[in-house]
Amino acid sequence: MNSSRIEAYLRRIGAERPQEPTGGALRELQLRHLRTVPFENLSIHLGEAIVLEEEKLLDKVVGRGRGGFCYELNGAFGALLAALGYEVELLAARVYGDEGRLGIPYDHLALRVRTAEADTWLADVGFGAHSHCPLRYEERGEQVDPAGVFRVVEAGPDAAGVSGGGSAGSGDLDVIRDGRPQYRLETRPRVLGDFAAGAWWHSTSPLSHFTRSLVCSRVTGDGGRITLSGRELKTTAGDGTRGVRELGTDEEVLTVYRERFGIELDRVPNAGSRNGTS
Template structure:
């Protein structure tokens, strides 16, 4: 464990509060079953959201600020915040965690820059890909085994390997396989993601600066509020409706547990 990892350590009281945020009460031994339980609870409880960017608030990758935002204030965040903080919880519970740098695949086939996305490798008997900061993806950790088909509800996942590069693929129903991101298993420090974290919250080329977003998994699907559009997915069927600026604060609280001031009217 390096100096940054040592500084990014949660106390016993922090762990208890974090578990309470997830609706859980420990103790939890560092097992594969615990990892699956925590992963699902996180995705059902903590929204993926970029709202601070559209409220003009800086996102800083510092342990206490991440903890206060997600746990004390009941907020969510994007990948650097959610996976960065989740790594701290897992380590405090005794898991072996490695931060991974990933590049997200765009619709045009072009990958994002290095450190475009933060994912986790958790070793518990075998390595797992863990990601509570990628929006609508897998609910349970995926085994890091090349070519293994892993099914979950209406989705199918696959992780391939070519040399040092690993790729994460998703298939929905009978649709073609879609590449989500690529990564290496080189261990990273949280500080290495700070430059891209700044980019994603300031650059007009970042999709996070284009519209406010909040999305969360539900037992039967997902709810997403993007700008003034509300999307609800139930067992694979998606509905969409436009919401007024006056409705959005109540919807943010109803679906995501968020209490925030008015956001810019974007969709």
């Protein structure tokens, strides 16, 4: 990533270029990313290809002002962090679903980030409602975050009795939020292309929740969240106050995408109208 692209990315998230790749700077970068770049799956329902190549991801997030889901958001964010001097590794995870069962391999992409202070963090801007700040990767106690109380612990058996992703002593980690497991993290570094099959499955399979529903969501300035699910606009303020309203017209929907998420669309995406996604 060249200097001009770095500066463009930082402008996109409203951040200053850090003087050094520190933990404090990482915290600020992640929080600003969550507030400005939405978690969204609109491409799946607009017939847009999801290509896991760095230049394509940067063009989408920085050039076109869009968001994405985990592979795209953490793929792009990881590229930015590496360009800023952080040591970044891509990690694969399987997401906990109904009844505590694990999802497909390469279900999720998260980032292991080492700083100039030799600290290691778990950074994640691509899991929807998740921690606002990076989590200490090697800490096994509670980590209090505006989004809840998190723990990163050695993996135990899932609901199907699978331990450590299927191999005893694998070293896999479970990421837990408010007592509920969120995803199981492998510790072996991966490359972006390893996640292509997972992205394809989530983009095309009728079993994927991404093909069956629309979502566009981001953290708000007061620590709350705003989410547009189809035509349902949900807001949660930092004090916990919630609001829900149904948008009636296409113009209202497009206005919300533009004014609340910074996304310019020429038509409203509709769940179930996928065409030609790859």
